[in-house]
Amino acid sequence: MSDLQLTGSKEQLFNADIRQQIDQWVAKYPSGQSQAAVIPALHILQDAHQGWLSDPLMDALAEYLSMPTISVYEVATFYTMFELKPVGKHKISICTNISCMLNGSEQVVEHIESRLGVGLGKTTSDGKFTIKEVECLGACCGAPMMQLDRDYHEHLTAERIDQILDGIS
Amino acid sequence: MQLDQICFRTRHLAKPWTMESYRSVGGYEMLEKILKEKTRPEDIIEELKDSALRGRGGAGFPTGLKWSFMPRRLPGAKYIVCNSDEGEPGTCKDRDILRFNPHQVVEGMIIAGYTIGAQSGYNYIRGEFVEPFERFEAAIQEAREAGYLGKNILGSKFSFELYTQPGAGAYICGEETALLESIEGKKGQPRYKPPFPAGYGLFGRPTTVNNTETLASVPVILQYGGEWFHEIGTPNNGGSKIFSVSGHVNQPGNYEVPLGTPFSELLELAGGMKHGNKIKAVIPGGTSTPVIPGEAMMDVAMSYDGISRGGSMLGAGSVIVMDETTCMVKALERIAEFYYEESCGQCTPCREGTGWLYRVVKRIEHGEGTQQDLDRLVDVANNISGNTICALGEAAAMPVISFIKHFRDEFQHHIDHKCCQVGEGAP
Ligand SMILES: Cc1cc2nc3c(=O)[nH]c(=O)nc-3n(C[C@H](O)[C@H](O)[C@H](O)COP(=O)(O)O)c2cc1C
Ligand code: SF4
Ligand code: FES
Numbered sequence: 001m002s003d004l005q006l007t008g009s010k011e012q013l014f015n016a017d018i019r020q021q022i023d024q025w026v027a028k029y030p031s032g033q034s035q036a037a038v039i040p041a042l043h044i045l046q047d048a049h050q051g052w053l054s055d056p057l058m059d060a061l062a063e064y065l066s067m068p069t070i071s072v073y074e075v076a077t078f079y080t081m082f083e084l085k086p087v088g089k090h091k092i093s094i095c096t097n098i099s100c101m102l103n104g105s106e107q108v109v110e111h112i113e114s115r116l117g118v119g120l121g122k123t124t125s126d127g128k129f130t131i132k133e134v135e136c137l138g139a140c141c142g143a144p145m146m147q148l149d150r151d152y153h154e155h156l157t158a159e160r161i162d163q164i165l166d167g168i169s
Numbered sequence: 170m171q172l173d174q175i176c177f178r179t180r181h182l183a184k185p186w187t188m189e190s191y192r193s194v195g196g197y198e199m200l201e202k203i204l205k206e207k208t209r210p211e212d213i214i215e216e217l218k219d220s221a222l223r224g225r226g227g228a229g230f231p232t233g234l235k236w237s238f239m240p241r242r243l244p245g246a247k248y249i250v251c252n253s254d255e256g257e258p259g260t261c262k263d264r265d266i267l268r269f270n271p272h273q274v275v276e277g278m279i280i281a282g283y284t285i286g287a288q289s290g291y292n293y294i295r296g297e298f299v300e301p302f303e304r305f306e307a308a309i310q311e312a313r314e315a316g317y318l319g320k321n322i323l324g325s326k327f328s329f330e331l332y333t334q335p336g337a338g339a340y341i342c343g344e345e346t347a348l349l350e351s352i353e354g355k356k357g358q359p360r361y362k363p364p365f366p367a368g369y370g371l372f373g374r375p376t377t378v379n380n381t382e383t384l385a386s387v388p389v390i391l392q393y394g395g396e397w398f399h400e401i402g403t404p405n406n407g408g409s410k411i412f413s414v415s416g417h418v419n420q421p422g423n424y425e426v427p428l429g430t431p432f433s434e435l436l437e438l439a440g441g442m443k444h445g446n447k448i449k450a451v452i453p454g455g456t457s458t459p460v461i462p463g464e465a466m467m468d469v470a471m472s473y474d475g476i477s478r479g480g481s482m483l484g485a486g487s488v489i490v491m492d493e494t495t496c497m498v499k500a501l502e503r504i505a506e507f508y509y510e511e512s513c514g515q516c517t518p519c520r521e522g523t524g525w526l527y528r529v530v531k532r533i534e535h536g537e538g539t540q541q542d543l544d545r546l547v548d549v550a551n552n553i554s555g556n557t558i559c560a561l562g563e564a565a566a567m568p569v570i571s572f573i574k575h576f577r578d579e580f581q582h583h584i585d586h587k588c589c590q591v592g593e594g595a596p
Contacts, residue, residue: 043337075355081297135511
């Protein structure tokens, strides 16, 4: 359920607020380079669409940025932050790369999996959380770490994780 | 030893990221001076050459020389691009520069624009870095309000605009030409070089790409002089450098110390080894740099030349410390998995080779490796090196070769005994 307009003429697509946000990006590039706005625009649309990108949404963006549909798909599939299937209300990304691994990311994964009752890459049955394993998020000195939606949480312990997740509605 | 003199010079202040804090340490004084005195770009480049500043993004290329390649008099658009895609495992310094001292990157980029003849700049920040992105955007806003961005800055003839561009999760976009492709709204696949970005860069125009830490160093170098900066470090290794120390240490963190600081001192700053354990190995510059056995590392000086003498590379200054409980096969398995996941797939040796490396190390780690596998690993690694479009191939190969060279007995143990040498639960 999304109240975004996905068909029709360019002036009607998405909604006024989203069009304005995308236009602000387009204004940052030389004329004729509006494709450069595709990554920022995909972030905006994903946020406005329960955290994932549907085909009609990407088709509409291609139309809006006057670029081939296939190019939008190519970008959306290349970058790991873009979700091409429905996800939970909150996304937990756990880094398991070397510095985090040396500091116990395996236990972090185990703790979150058992607390939420689902494995990596899955969404809880109430649709609240999706958990993902990710590569280094550039916070290695805070290992082990995870990202919950937009925020980083570092130096994780089982207690710390419980505290953080208890506070999420 | 003096800490936090360059990129972290605001870190001790209450709200280090504000314009007010940045000004209190002398921020934007250099930009004002340059515009007022109409400093010749050639002189700025000379100062940078004197400073012996080398790129902090991994390759260590001399910054003054790089800037001198720009055809600054060529009419038309030219760009300065800041690389804040930070994603090499072990590296987490650019995030802190952007969070705690974003204005210094802004000032560095404006000065770079002035010097190389660029009218606009983009800072490409990895998509997951929400807070750093917002801090940098806020700094741009403040700088614009103060008249440091826009048309005819401070009444000079110089006009410059600065933008932030987000990534979306792809390590390869840290490679400078992949990064340019990504800003242009494409998959982040590296371009063939030549042409180099100074000839054909962003939107097909001359472009200089520099790392966040490199650009943040520029205002301080110009303020106190290239020679001053050079002398903080050692000959040919100017200045201080932020080392991200992670792994089995008591106080992991970003330490900005003079280049040439002995590793033993850096380890002490980082609180020493966790649980008093014995040091086993150190990856000194991020996962793409060769591993060095702990004992040998104790004699290494943390500079480009020092680490190179020790058999590895300074890279991005990402020091990953491993203690005696670490299983080196497992550590390598995780590193090999990373490069396999992150290969952009454009060249066959990298696309196929990283998969081979990962699968073979994994099978050894899980007690299913054969004697031939050890030789096969080195063979595959050697076949990737030098046969690819970008340096990710090399980055995947180097850890494999160095891990086997220094810790061959551990790999052998896994093959002979189908189990780990350091015991259950390691690392
Ligand atoms: C696979 C790969 C990943 C890279 N990642 C980064 C990065 O995250 N940040 C960075 O500054 N440089 C990175 N580099 C190096 C850049 O290509 C480039 O050399 C650097 O941004 C130049 O800036 P500097 O001269 O100031 O170091 C990477 C290189 C490769 C091959
Ligand atoms: S070396 Fe690997 S990452 Fe680099 S261009 Fe080739 S396939 Fe892509
Ligand atoms: S290794 Fe986990 S954040 Fe870098």
